[in-house]
Amino acid sequence: MTTRGTVGNSAFYGESVPYDNIRINSGMVILRAVKEELDPYFLYCFLRSEMFEKQTRSLESGSAQPQLPIANLRNVAIPLPSFTKQREIAKVLSSIDVQIELNNQINEELEGMAKLLYDYWFVQFDFPITADQAAAMDAPELEGKPYHSSGGKRVYNKMLKREMPEGWKCSTIGKTFKTHLGGTPSKARHEYWSPGEVNWLSSGENPNLFVLAPDERISELGLQSSPAKLLPAGSVIISIVRHLRASVLGVKAATNQSVVGIVETESLKHCFVYPYLIREIPRLVKLRTGAQQPHINKGVLDESPLVIPDETTLRNYTRQAAPLFAQIENCTKQNQQLIELRDWLLPMLMNGQITIG
Numbered sequence: 001m002t003t004r005g006t007v008g009n010s011a012f013y014g015e016s017v018p019y020d021n022i023r024i025n026s027g028m029v030i031l032r033a034v035k036e037e038l039d040p041y042f043l044y045c046f047l048r049s050e051m052f053e054k055q056t057r058s059l060e061s062g063s064a065q066p067q068l069p070i071a072n073l074r075n076v077a078i079p080l081p082s083f084t085k086q087r088e089i090a091k092v093l094s095s096i097d098v099q100i101e102l103n104n105q106i107n108e109e110l111e112g113m114a115k116l117l118y119d120y121w122f123v124q125f126d127f128p129i130t131a132d133q134a135a136a137m138d139a140p141e142l143e144g145k146p147y148h149s150s151g152g153k154r155v156y157n158k159m160l161k162r163e164m165p166e167g168w169k170c171s172t173i174g175k176t177f178k179t180h181l182g183g184t185p186s187k188a189r190h191e192y193w194s195p196g197e198v199n200w201l202s203s204g205e206n207p208n209l210f211v212l213a214p215d216e217r218i219s220e221l222g223l224q225s226s227p228a229k230l231l232p233a234g235s236v237i238i239s240i241v242r243h244l245r246a247s248v249l250g251v252k253a254a255t256n257q258s259v260v261g262i263v264e265t266e267s268l269k270h271c272f273v274y275p276y277l278i279r280e281i282p283r284l285v286k287l288r289t290g291a292q293q294p295h296i297n298k299g300v301l302d303e304s305p306l307v308i309p310d311e312t313t314l315r316n317y318t319r320q321a322a323p324l325f326a327q328i329e330n331c332t333k334q335n336q337q338l339i340e341l342r343d344w345l346l347p348m349l350m351n352g353q354i355t356i357g
Contacts, residue, residue: 004067012044053077089356101335117320118275119217121309129147170306172302179261181259185225192218192219202215204245205243211248214251227257234269236261241293
């Protein structure tokens with residue numbers, strides 16, 4: 001469990017971890033349950049509960065970097081039903097965690113497939129040859145065959161500094177999409193934050209591909225009184241401070257100034273923009289400036305070169321890629337529901353308000 005910085009983040013070192021040993025740094029602590037008195041997974045569930053979080057808030061010290069000293073941690077009260085009851089509770093909650101992890105694994109595989117599809121079509125240029133392209137090549141038998149491997153014609157592009165298929169265009173993110181840098185309403189104005197009517201993200205460093213819940217909410221007045229823009233669902237966001245990460249909005253949301261939103265178009269959907277950005281991040285990371293808080297400017301992102309395929313190829317790609325992203329979003333939504341169920345059940349089971357038959 002982390003005891004410095006973001007206090008209280010916990011992980012369970014069990015049989016599913018493929019390592020014989022683990023080590024931790026000075027900002028973490030290992031908690032070992034006493035056998036036959038405290039079930040390890042029950043302890044793990046408690047560490048993720050609101051009961052634990054409420055207690056640690058009053059035990060933390062430090063303003064610039066919150067800390068939870070081990071001496072203070074010893075004062076945390078934990079509900080202790082019988083060992084048998086603990087194991088029953090742990091079994092119920094672990095079954096939910098198993099499904100969440102399974103969905104995460106499915107999403108990893110689906111995202112890997114989506115990235116591979118994008119790479120195959122728009123990096124290697126081995127997309128299936130369309131009927132028009134086959135006719136232009138005077139080789140109708142090549143329809144459906146991989147373009148590059150079948151000798152498809154390519155032309156050199158100065159902006160890309162490489163060849164691209166004949167008939168395709170080269171543009172930039174800024175010229176192709178509406179892009180928006182977020183903003184933060186004044187914290188001094190209560191009416192900018194209440195009532196919370198608008199989803200607002202304080203960071204683009206989201207652990208999931210799809211963002212389905214806001215970090216906070218601001219008021220309509222707060223949105224109108226700040227540089228923040230309400231981005232539609234389907235927009236791709238990228239954090240431009242510290243670690244550059246991309247995500248897709250599953251809900252309408254505004255962001256703070258550390259995030260740039262790219263609004264998808266009628267033909268260039270998030271299933272095209274997201275894998276493009278993932279491939280661009282290593283290049284963008286090298287362009288960061290600032291020692292204490294490395295970042296890129298929105299203009300750097302706007303100037304990023306972009307290959308735009310012909311309409312037929314793009315339509316065929318979207319037809320294959322969009323279902324992969326839809327499945328990822330569905331699994332992420334299911335996980336959100338499972339987490340809400342788990343967090344609701346946990347205190348009920350621990351306090352005995354719900355019993356296991």
